[in-house]
Amino acid sequence: MKGIGWKNLKRDKTRMLVAVLGVVFAVVLVTTEVGMLLGLVRNASLLIDRSRADIWVSTVDVKTFDFATPFAQRKKYLIQSVPGVERVEEFNVSYSIWKLPTGGNANIQVVAFDPWGELAAPLSMTEGSLDDLHNQDAIIIDDGERAKLGNPAVGSYVEVMQHRAKVVGFTHDMRSFTTTPYVFTTLSRSETYGWLTNGNSGPSNSIYFLVKVAPGANVDEVRRAIQGSVPDVEAHSRESFSWRTRSYWLFETGMGLGFLAAAFLGLMVGGVIVSQTLYAMTIERLPEFGVLKAMGASMFDLARIVLEQGLICGLVGLVLGLAISLGIGQAAASAGTTVLIPQPLVLAVAALTFLLCSAAALVSIVRLRKIEPAMVFRT
């Protein structure tokens, strides 16, 4: 019975369009919701994942990259003296305030690191260069965050935490999870532009120390040695700190669930549209199915017709939906939101579409099972 499903669809283009739109709806929702989630999650741990440090040292019980608390800078020397530690670099992340041209303020995250260092995530620059950070009051921001910060250009003077700052360059696609723009600067300016005191203004503070272990040293052993010999710090491997950050946003905030629920809802709504449309087509052609059954067609033959209809709508909808999702991804990128559509996501969405359309066809197939062959003389 090959080909009948396709011919039925060709003859009923309106219904085919509706079913295809149902698939498109589901595909676009699932792809963009999950893609956005993947983008957010990637951004959440971007500066950890791209760092070249084996170990991140923070205060105890830091929940996520963005919410670390300061501790005494002098602990650097204790860390440095732990056997197996080859190199230690300070890395500070703190919230701050950016004065907008409108007179209002924008929240920012000041990321201060050693531009001569080896362990922090390298900045992917689109304008200006890392070397320009050595200039006075120099800061670098992401090109995707310009709009949020009053559209400064390279060379613009701005005010951060009531101090003058000069934009010397732009990174690309290095944005925070929290949507608070990153402002990259040197360590020497972390206390000028950031907020590193833990209440009482005492000696200098730091947020993180990035550690590189000596060649041949075991990362986990060094990590435990740091925790054992430096009081009140926690040492994480890069991977575990990355995972802690991601899982905080995904699970503890319930955000992951929110995105997945939206994707699931899209799948359900799309599925109902497809199955209802296929069902309506089946009911309309029930006498034809009855004739086929009377002529001795098997249940398999009949199921195949409906399945063919479902899978064709699925395939067309999948291709259109993915194309639309990629377009949305592009548009989102230029609007400053990362939507990641990696190949495994495409494959997963394709598999999901296949399942969705088969399940939608199943509703009709169950109905076809109930056809009495004797009905052919009663219509």
Added chain:
Amino acid sequence: MSQAVIETHQLGKRYEAGAQGGLWAVRGVTLNVYAGDVTVLMGPSGSGKTTLLSMIGGLLDPSQGYLSVCGVTLDGCGEPERQRFRRKHIGFIFQNYNLLQALTARENVAIGLRLRGYDESEADGCLDLVGLARKAGAMPHELSGGQRQRVAIARALAGAPPVLLADEPTAALDAEQGRLIMGLLRKRAKETGTTVLVVTHDPRVRDFADRVIEMEDGRLHRIVRRLRRVPRSAAAPRVRPHRHPRKEGRHVSP
């Protein structure tokens, strides 16, 4: 006389559903139909004609009695067996043609061939048998009623099933198209020995019958053997056939 293609003995069908809580739509039907015969089944509405035809076609399970078609015993066999039986032995023709609307004439016929395991390329030959080779690529909605019914006949006889069953095949057609259709069925019966059973209300269909069976209230009321020549040109019978009705038997059932 040769072995009967359709054999029934005290055949009955009871519908359980219904306001009166059950109804014998067919009862006590004993009947033999032979190869190459055109048998016409007549009778008032509700007399059980379609029900009898459905049982013979393996569409409906009998409630009582013996039923054998083409050597297959059909009483008490399951739907999978009946499905195979229909596929192999029966061609169906309906009042409303029941062509697949999304398929061309050729593709509709090809389904019949495919189901019976024949090559689809024979479809054009089948359409030629009903004089529609030119319309092979037409969609059903592009054909007249008579042409649609001829496509349906081509589909039914594709793969040469030994039995053709038709329920009111001419009811939706004008007199001339009706004669054309019946002529085709009769020609098929005589040329290939196909057994043809036609249910109808149309008295003109009698002219093409070897035998007319009248039903009433689920029972065989009268069997009339027609002893006459059927017009050669089925499309336009000029001579009114000479009638010699003879009672073959009055069947009284329990």
